[in-house]
Amino acid sequence: MSTGVLWVATVTPTENQLSLLRLTKRTRRWNIRLNSTSGLFVSSSLVASPSRSSEERVYDIVLKQAALVRERRIGSSRVVENLVVVPGNRNLLNEAYDRCREVCAEYAKTFYLGTLLMTPERQRAIWAIYVWCRRTDELVDGPNASYINSTALDRWEKRLTDLFEGRPFDMYDAALSDTVSKFPVDIQPFKDMIEGMRLDLRKSRYKTFDELYLYCYYVAGTVGLMSVPVVGISPNSKASTESVYNAALALGIANQLTNILRDVGEDARRGRIYLPHDELELAGISEDDIIRGIVTDKWRNFMKGQIKRARMFFDEAEKGVIELNSASRWPVWASLVLYRQILDAIEANDYNNFTKRAYVGKAKKLLSLPVAYARALVGPSKLIGTKACENLPVPSKSLPKSFEVPMKPIDA
Ligand SMILES: CC(C)=CCC/C(C)=C/CC/C(C)=C/CC/C(C)=C/[C@@H]1[C@@H](COP(=O)(O)OP(=O)(O)O)[C@]1(C)CC/C=C(\C)CC/C=C(\C)CCC=C(C)C
Numbered sequence: 001m002s003t004g005v006l007w008v009a010t011v012t013p014t015e016n017q018l019s020l021l022r023l024t025k026r027t028r029r030w031n032i033r034l035n036s037t038s039g040l041f042v043s044s045s046l047v048a049s050p051s052r053s054s055e056e057r058v059y060d061i062v063l064k065q066a067a068l069v070r071e072r073r074i075g076s077s078r079v080v081e082n083l084v085v086v087p088g089n090r091n092l093l094n095e096a097y098d099r100c101r102e103v104c105a106e107y108a109k110t111f112y113l114g115t116l117l118m119t120p121e122r123q124r125a126i127w128a129i130y131v132w133c134r135r136t137d138e139l140v141d142g143p144n145a146s147y148i149n150s151t152a153l154d155r156w157e158k159r160l161t162d163l164f165e166g167r168p169f170d171m172y173d174a175a176l177s178d179t180v181s182k183f184p185v186d187i188q189p190f191k192d193m194i195e196g197m198r199l200d201l202r203k204s205r206y207k208t209f210d211e212l213y214l215y216c217y218y219v220a221g222t223v224g225l226m227s228v229p230v231v232g233i234s235p236n237s238k239a240s241t242e243s244v245y246n247a248a249l250a251l252g253i254a255n256q257l258t259n260i261l262r263d264v265g266e267d268a269r270r271g272r273i274y275l276p277h278d279e280l281e282l283a284g285i286s287e288d289d290i291i292r293g294i295v296t297d298k299w300r301n302f303m304k305g306q307i308k309r310a311r312m313f314f315d316e317a318e319k320g321v322i323e324l325n326s327a328s329r330w331p332v333w334a335s336l337v338l339y340r341q342i343l344d345a346i347e348a349n350d351y352n353n354f355t356k357r358a359y360v361g362k363a364k365k366l367l368s369l370p371v372a373y374a375r376a377l378v379g380p381s382k383l384i385g386t387k388a389c390e391n392l393p394v395p396s397k398s399l400p401k402s403f404e405v406p407m408k409p410i411d412a
């Protein structure tokens, strides 16, 4: 493959040829699509699905997750068979969480640092969720990936159901089993992440942004939905639960779009293109151009549009971070600020994401932490979204406005 060749096109597009991004409230939430007026791009989501767009379908899941948590139908009442906390088990559980901490500290150093500000119960829970996500991703991306098929993923899902029912298979599962018994975390986003891995096994091209959006939800938006019940919503928040979940989903999507844009060359070498084919076509970029890895003005312009879209998802996510519990805001801000900087790094590399890895240097990372900290000092002040729950006749005791306190003491 002729990688590393930098070719600069002589044609410079005018500003109005660059993609514009629009925020429409068609479905009560954002519908980010590339503008068709320039002739470079079309809206992909509606072209692809004559029925309901992925955004609409995913939004239904968001609503359901928010409702489940509001009604407190998940989490605290679950029966945990094998994890009845007797004195001996408490040590085992501590050890299980400790292993999760080690994995997190090893694989996600900066993020791990951020979690240290959270309450001990929350950090342990986030480590356990992190480890499960990392292991799930490793199934299809790790050293044993070539042995993984849908049957293996079915087995992994069976293990997931078991651990949610209090029958963990190993130590890491035991930590998560304990976490999901203490925090109102639902199984659906976990199942959906496995679905994303299934999709990854059978699909290597995405026709439209609508298709890509669904993939991003599966592998990353789900992380946002899993995390909110643990990081918790501030007791001072006046925002609706849905709007916070929506922001969390947006953060996952933004992170994954960023991942994709950073790894275009690497993914293409693995035979995968996670970019909307219709948008590539309209930009005049062929698959072959991507495989050959040539940076042209067409490519730069295409990338500008994609980066702009990813940033809009980050902006959407920002609105929700301020609504989170004070102690959880710092790690979330830190992860948001650091990930978003990868987009700056792609720009700094003159959009050569074929052969140059966009990364945030150590110094920049360290500088970002106090920035994130300062941002985390700002808590909820304004209303975001509609307060749908306000009109519901719910007894106040059963409606946790925040999850400041875990459902029951961790080692009780
Ligand atoms: C209101 C509001 C904004 C709340 C915040 C909600 C929240 C905490 C969201 C977290 C979002 C987040 C960190 C998403 C991760 C998205 C991601 C990068 C997914 C990656 C998928 C596959 O990627 P790919 O294979 O293409 O790339 P790699 O080369 O493999 O990287 C993942 C790798 C899936 C697995 C995800 C993880 C291992 C990360 C899991 C992280 C957590 C559970 C911690 C989140 C918590 C905090 C406090 C940031």
Ligand SMILES: [Mn+2]
Residues within 6 Å of the ligand: 137, 138, 141
């Ligand atoms: Mn991966």
